[in-house]
Amino acid sequence: MAVLVALWFLLTTLTGTIGGGRFPSPGEFWASLLQISGKGYAGATLLSHAWHSTTLVVMGFLVAIGTGVPLGLWMGWSRRAEALMNPIFLFIRPIPPLAWIPLAILWLGLGDAAKIMVIWFAAFVPSVINAFTGVRTIDRPVLEAAAMLGTPRWRLVQEVILPAALPMIFTGLRLSLQAAWTTLVAAELVGALVGVGFVLNVAQQDIYPGMILVGMVTVGVLGWATTWLLGHAERRALAWNVAAGA
Amino acid sequence: MGSIRFDKVDKVFGPKTGGMKVLEGIDLVIGEKEFVAIVGPSGCGKTTCLRMVAGFEAPSAGSVSVNGREITSPGPDRAVVFQQFALFPWKTVRENIDLGLRNKRLPRSERSDRIAGALKLMNLESHAEAFPHQLSGGMQQRVAIARAYVLDPEVLLMDEPFGALDAQTRVVMQEELVRLARRNPRTVLFITHAVEEAVYLADRVAIMTRRPGRIKEVLDVKPVRLAENWDRLARIEDVMDLESFVHLRTQIWRSLREEKGPHGV
Numbered sequence: 001m002a003v004l005v006a007l008w009f010l011l012t013t014l015t016g017t018i019g020g021g022r023f024p025s026p027g028e029f030w031a032s033l034l035q036i037s038g039k040g041y042a043g044a045t046l047l048s049h050a051w052h053s054t055t056l057v058v059m060g061f062l063v064a065i066g067t068g069v070p071l072g073l074w075m076g077w078s079r080r081a082e083a084l085m086n087p088i089f090l091f092i093r094p095i096p097p098l099a100w101i102p103l104a105i106l107w108l109g110l111g112d113a114a115k116i117m118v119i120w121f122a123a124f125v126p127s128v129i130n131a132f133t134g135v136r137t138i139d140r141p142v143l144e145a146a147a148m149l150g151t152p153r154w155r156l157v158q159e160v161i162l163p164a165a166l167p168m169i170f171t172g173l174r175l176s177l178q179a180a181w182t183t184l185v186a187a188e189l190v191g192a193l194v195g196v197g198f199v200l201n202v203a204q205q206d207i208y209p210g211m212i213l214v215g216m217v218t219v220g221v222l223g224w225a226t227t228w229l230l231g232h233a234e235r236r237a238l239a240w241n242v243a244a245g246a
Numbered sequence: 247m248g249s250i251r252f253d254k255v256d257k258v259f260g261p262k263t264g265g266m267k268v269l270e271g272i273d274l275v276i277g278e279k280e281f282v283a284i285v286g287p288s289g290c291g292k293t294t295c296l297r298m299v300a301g302f303e304a305p306s307a308g309s310v311s312v313n314g315r316e317i318t319s320p321g322p323d324r325a326v327v328f329q330q331f332a333l334f335p336w337k338t339v340r341e342n343i344d345l346g347l348r349n350k351r352l353p354r355s356e357r358s359d360r361i362a363g364a365l366k367l368m369n370l371e372s373h374a375e376a377f378p379h380q381l382s383g384g385m386q387q388r389v390a391i392a393r394a395y396v397l398d399p400e401v402l403l404m405d406e407p408f409g410a411l412d413a414q415t416r417v418v419m420q421e422e423l424v425r426l427a428r429r430n431p432r433t434v435l436f437i438t439h440a441v442e443e444a445v446y447l448a449d450r451v452a453i454m455t456r457r458p459g460r461i462k463e464v465l466d467v468k469p470v471r472l473a474e475n476w477d478r479l480a481r482i483e484d485v486m487d488l489e490s491f492v493h494l495r496t497q498i499w500r501s502l503r504e505e506k507g508p509h510g511v
Contacts, residue, residue, distance in 0.1 A: 241379075
């Protein structure tokens with residue numbers, strides 16, 4: 001990281017290999033960061049832009065996993081559910097989440113609801129697929145042991161299927177979270193009045209490389225922070241798992 | 247309580263006609279508190295026999311019943327010990343043993359008494375709060391046996407339970423199972439391909455043919471064991487040295503050998 005920053009300083013400020021206007025120097029970046037943190041940019045401070053984006057990502061992510069994981073579990077468990085849902089799923093899946101943006105804006109306007117919808121669509125798919133795979137790859141003897149012990153259906157789901165699929169489910173959650181961030185920033189680029197993507201959009205129109213970089217770094221930091229939190233939850237939930245515990 | 251009956255059982259995998267016939271005309275009755283081992287060449291369908299008693303597979307023809315009730319689904323009256331242990335890795339040893347008891351809706355105090363008994367029986371007391379991955383293979387299989395025994399099942403089904411263990415652990419487990427079975431007799435169906443193990447553990451040994459598997463002969467071990475008083479010897483190697491043991495083992499071995507093709511493969 002330090003090497004990268006030193007290289008950045010070397011290429012821009014010291015040698016001027018990368019000229020101003022194309023890529024900002026550390027100094028310009030710092031000035032932009034101070035500006036947006038203090039008196040604000042694109043209508044708000046960095047903190048409120050970041051807060052707004054994070055809230056939307058978390059909400060969209062929660063809606064997506066709240067619907068996607070149960071659906072994936074159900075499809076994994078029931079061949080009939082798979083037969084019913086899979087064709088719809090296969091049809092919808094190739095449509096890139098960003099292609100839903102025009103429809104979302106048309107239905108729900110430029111507000112938060114449209115963005116949550118788009119995040120939902122994007123983050124939904126990995127949750128479903130991984131929960132589905134998680135159930136399908138449960139060791140057969142483990143299910144047979146549960147049946148042999150006379151485990152009733154609901155307890156089977158709660159205490160056997162869900163925990164057995166949990167490592168795969170978490171893989172899905174991580175992919176869903178990534179998808180949520182990617183999609184949100186794109187959605188804010190297209191139509192928003194606040195948020196990190198909106199900052200990027202305004203900075204592009206202002207031809208303001210320092211601020212563009214601030215926006216990009218912000219997305220990176222927020223994505224990293226939320227992923228870290230998720231990883232923390234995963235380590236706690238999968239403490240029994242050798243692979244995750246190691 | 248606790249007798250198993252196979253009545254003219256066939257099993258075909260795949261389509262009814264043109265599928266692979268793995269079992270043909272299995273007739274076998276395992277009496278109350280009797281320990282029967284099935285040995286046979288690999289692929290002969292011996293595990294399928296056990297799986298039908300467990301309720302994991304249905305016979306293609308004939309019937310399998312326990313206490314006169316035909317088996318339709320798995321249940322805690324027929325506890326299974328699997329070769330690959332099949333423990334719940336996210337549950338502690340205690341929780342693994344507890345699940346079957348909770349499913350029976352037993353009161354908490356009775357559950358903890360029975361778990362304590364099962365832990366003691368299998369020498370697991372100091373590992374009650376451990377997760378399976380923290381235990382050796384032998385210890386994991388002890389947990390699986392405790393999980394089965396604690397249910398006080400009518401029949402106990404053991405599918406090559408020591409097949410995944412190293413040689414030393416295997417011997418210790420065999421000796422423990424003998425002690426357990428003599429002190430606390432159950433109806434046991436034990437699947438193995440290890441002839442010594444079958445002779446050492448079982449009251450009777452059923453020998454199967456190659457696929458499609460049939461029961462070729464059933465050897466009575468118990469009268470010999472009682473007459474020669476094997477149980478006075480604590481160690482399996484001492485029992486295996488006895489002439490009476492060697493004789494039975496060789497008899498089964500010959501019988502199996504005939505099933506293994508012209509070159510003994």
